[in-house]
Amino acid sequence: MDKLKHFYNSHPRFHVAIDCIVFGFRNGELKLLIQQRNFEPFQGVWSLMGGFVREDEDLDDAARRVCNELTGLKDVYVRQVGAYGKVDRDPGARVVSVAYCVLIDIDRYNEQLNMINSSYWENINTLPEMFFDHKDMIADALKLLQRKISREPVGFNLLPPLFTLTQLQTLHEAILGERIDKRNFRKRVGEMAFIEKTDQIDKTGSRKGAYLYRFNNKEYRRNPDFKL
Amino acid sequence: MDKLKHFYNSHPRFHVAIDCIVFGFRNGELKLLIQQRNFEPFQGVWSLMGGFVREDEDLDDAARRVCNELTGLKDVYVRQVGAYGKVDRDPGARVVSVAYCVLIDIDRYNEQLNMINSSYWENINTLPEMFFDHKDMIADALKLLQRKISREPVGFNLLPPLFTLTQLQTLHEAILGERIDKRNFRKRVGEMAFIEKTDQIDKTGSRKGAYLYRFNNKEYRRNPDFKL
């Protein structure tokens, strides 16, 4: 047993951090929640929302906790992007950071938190210079999201419970960075029974008004074929 | 500065390990290099090839070093799969493990290392019970490989410098776990100029003999469109 302890103790230990790439969608733009550090070290530098992993915490749980602390939200979509472990990626100490892609419905976000955390929503295309390797993490998280958006129903995590097809399409366009043909897009939507048309109409986006749709997860699990 | 140190020291530190999912291909079978631990703790349990990250080492460098220690090979294809950090995933201590997918040309592997490391090559479909979450890592690494094999020229890392088209096809079949139509496969190969036919013939695989091909990386970079 002593031997066992010695086996582990002979190896170094590192801080392990979580960095959250928090995506939101508003006004047709894909946005990222970033934070300006208002304390040393590295005061004033823009960074991702992060925190350290605790002793008694799984990595995924740590991501959910950190995310909850910074957004006030529970039950959000969280997926690991990868581990970042360059020796000098953090000048203060050796820190291995695990990045998580987080998708939230921006309407559920309490904007007052931006005062408290000195954070704000920045368009993904106009990000400032950022802390260490955070730009790499963002690029990797975006690639992950681009890969998933067309094959898995993850985009609905970025939309309110009821949404118009134009919103859904604009979301895909913002994530993929390219225009999509409206008729082809709607044809594909029509093939998925779990994207349900409601009888409610949204009048905020147009004079004519647009039908609101809803994602039915139970129906999706019955026949999980997603393609958009 | 003291404040800075205190900032970091107030957070826990963890062992960080590397686990290598080492793939090889022989006799039409996709194989994994696994190791039976011949020392406590957990003597006799099958596990992936692993090691601990050092203080002065990037994660990726650690993966290459560990991989080199266990296979004797340098310049192998190594890609991160992800970080695994359940609290009790290692009963001996809190260890966060970063898994790496490793592709090697099994012909370059010195089989005598299997004696030294008490390791061996096991078919991916007939793996024994394994250490902690190593089965999860393997599943994730295989998924990564399946995703890449059709869109990037990674498979050549599992083949000798000269290979027949049947070998290449069988490799794809082993990784994807499904049969592929020979004529369609060869049609696609024919569209990629960087898969070059040599005038050499392999007579070991058939009576007739088959032309040997070669992957030309320089040519690939000139026009990097891969689809198989």
Added chain:
DNA sequence: TTTAATAGTGTATCATTTACACTTATCTTT
């Protein structure tokens, strides 16, 4: 009532993917 702005709808073409079977070359066996 005219204008402006977004919602909503179907078809034809093109490109890609799939299915499919026989001949050739060589070694082995009889």
Added chain:
DNA sequence: AAAGATAAGTGTAAATGATACACTATTAAA
């Protein structure tokens, strides 16, 4: 020497999936 066995090598037609494309409907504001 002939027959048999084994893997290599080759092209076309049908089906499926992806893309391009333009007008009408509805409502609020001017």
